[in-house]
Amino acid sequence: MFEIRESKSSFFVCFEVYGVRLKVSCFSEGLMREIDDNLEFIFPVGLSGSKGTRIERKISVRTSKNFRYVLFEGRKKLTYSNDKNPFINYFFGYLRRIVAEFAKSFVFLHAGVVGWKGKALILPGRSFGGKTTLVRELTKLGAKYYSDEYAVLDEAGLVHPFPKTLSVRGIVDDYQQVELPVEEFGGEKGVEPLAVGMILLTEYEQGAVWAPRYVNGGFGVLELLSHTIPIRYDPKFSLKVLNKTANRAIIVKSKRGEASDFALKLLSFFEKKAL
Amino acid sequence: MKSSQVPVARKEGLVVQETSEEVLVYDLNSNKAHCLNQTAAFVWKSCDGNNSVGDITKLFENETGSAVPEDMIWLAIDQLKDKELLQTVPADGLKGRSRRDVIKTIGLATVVALPIVASLTAPTSVMAAVSCSCLVPGDCVATACPSTVNCNASNICAP
Known part of the structure; x- marks a missing residue:
C-alpha cells in the first residue's frame, strides 16, 4: 500500500486518514508488510500516504524478552501477546479507535x-x-x-x-x-x-x-x-x-x-x- | 458587590451548545454533560449576577405568560447547584424541603414545565468504542463487555 521505510533496525509507514497523521513502526519487516497490506481493510475509505512530517500519533510494535509482540503508543506500553493473529486483530481495532478519536472534521x-x-x-x-x-x-x-x-x-x-x-x-x-x-x-x-x-x-x-x-x-x-x-x-x-x-x-x-x-x-x- | 442571594451562573470550563429547545452544557473539568430543559435553561441564563431569585421569577413569568411560584426557580437553582453549574449559590431557598415535596406543591400551582437537568458522564474513547477484543485481562476495562476481568481464549473480554 505505502512505501515501507527502515530506520534504526525498525520498519515503518506513514499515512494520513481522516486528517490524522500516523506513523506505524514495527520490529519485523514481514509483519510491517502484513500491516501495510491490511490498511485498506482497516480503513476502507479516507486513506492517503504521508511524507512523515508533522506526525501526530506514533504507534509501534516492538518485541521484548518476555513477549513477542508489544504494542506502544509513543512511549506508552499498551498491551502485549506472544500470539500473532490475536495481536494483529487487536492492533487493527486499536488503530481504528485512535483515528476515530482524533479525526479532524x-x-x-x-x-x-x-x-x-x-x-x-x-x-x-x-x-x-x-x-x-x-x-x-x-x-x-x-x-x-x-x-x-x-x-x-x-x-x-x-x-x-x-x-x-x-x-x-x-x-x-x-x-x-x-x-x-x-x-x-x-x-x-x-x-x-x-x-x-x-x-x-x-x-x-x-x-x-x-x-x-x-x-x-x-x-x-x-x-x-x-x-x-x-x-x-x-x-x-x-x-x-x-x-x-x-x-x-x-x-x-x-x-x-x-x-x-x-x-x-x-x-x-x-x-x-x-x- | 454582589449579594449572596444573587445566583451567578458558572462560565469557566464549560462548552455550551444550544439546541432547538434545550441547552447542552459540557463541563470540561468533570467531563460531564448536562441537558437543561427550557425552564432550567432560562433560569441558568438569568443567573447573571444582577437578578435575584425574585427577579428571575418575574422574568420567567413575563417569558411564559403564566404565574409561577418562586419555588419553581429555587428548584432549578437547586439542581444547577448540584451539577456545579453555578458560581455563586444563594442560601437554600428550599428551606430544607425535599425536591419531591417542592414538586408536589408546584405541580398544582403552574402549567409550566418543571425544570429538569439531565446529566451523563462522558465516556472515554475506550468506553465509547467498546470493542471487547483483548490480549490480556488488563485490556478488559469496558464495563459494557461480558467480562471486565477475563480475556478468554477467543481474545474477547468474556467468560
Whole structure:
C-alpha cells in the first residue's frame, strides 16, 4: 500500500486518514508488510500516504524478552501477546479507535449504519448489543451498507460510509468475530454521504416488543454521547455535530426482538416517520 | 458587590451548545454533560449576577405568560447547584424541603414545565468504542463487555 521505510533496525509507514497523521513502526519487516497490506481493510475509505512530517500519533510494535509482540503508543506500553493473529486483530481495532478519536472534521459514533431510500438509519450501541446482526438483516432487505462499527458524521451532520467487513459473531462461537464482506449476504455498500433520517437506540432482548419512544432534541444528543468516541477529546465540535445531526433526524428508543423479524418492521417505521 | 442571594451562573470550563429547545452544557473539568430543559435553561441564563431569585421569577413569568411560584426557580437553582453549574449559590431557598415535596406543591400551582437537568458522564474513547477484543485481562476495562476481568481464549473480554 505505502512505501515501507527502515530506520534504526525498525520498519515503518506513514499515512494520513481522516486528517490524522500516523506513523506505524514495527520490529519485523514481514509483519510491517502484513500491516501495510491490511490498511485498506482497516480503513476502507479516507486513506492517503504521508511524507512523515508533522506526525501526530506514533504507534509501534516492538518485541521484548518476555513477549513477542508489544504494542506502544509513543512511549506508552499498551498491551502485549506472544500470539500473532490475536495481536494483529487487536492492533487493527486499536488503530481504528485512535483515528476515530482524533479525526479532524468528523465525529465517529460507535454505531451501525444503513441507508434506505436516500436517508441514513443510525444504530448506536454497545458491543454484544446486536448491531451487526441488525445491520446484516437490513442489508439483506436491500438497505445500503454503511458500517457495522462507526457512524462517521461530518460538520453538516451527514453520515459517510465506513464500509468495513462485517464482524459477525455466532459462526465459530458466541464471542469470536468472523470478518465477512456485505456482498456475502447479498448486500451492497453505500457510497454517498447521507442526511440522517433516524437514530434508533436499541438492543436485542429475547421476547422484547417494539415500543418506540421519541427522545427529543438535547435529551437525544445526551443519549448519543455514550457512543461518541471523541467527546472528551473535542467536546465542542462533537456537540455541534451531534446537534446538527439530531436536528434533522428523529431519535427513537426501544428494545427489540429477533433481528430477522424486526428488520422489516423497522424499515416500514423508518419510511413512515423518517423519510 | 454582589449579594449572596444573587445566583451567578458558572462560565469557566464549560462548552455550551444550544439546541432547538434545550441547552447542552459540557463541563470540561468533570467531563460531564448536562441537558437543561427550557425552564432550567432560562433560569441558568438569568443567573447573571444582577437578578435575584425574585427577579428571575418575574422574568420567567413575563417569558411564559403564566404565574409561577418562586419555588419553581429555587428548584432549578437547586439542581444547577448540584451539577456545579453555578458560581455563586444563594442560601437554600428550599428551606430544607425535599425536591419531591417542592414538586408536589408546584405541580398544582403552574402549567409550566418543571425544570429538569439531565446529566451523563462522558465516556472515554475506550468506553465509547467498546470493542471487547483483548490480549490480556488488563485490556478488559469496558464495563459494557461480558467480562471486565477475563480475556478468554477467543481474545474477547468474556467468560
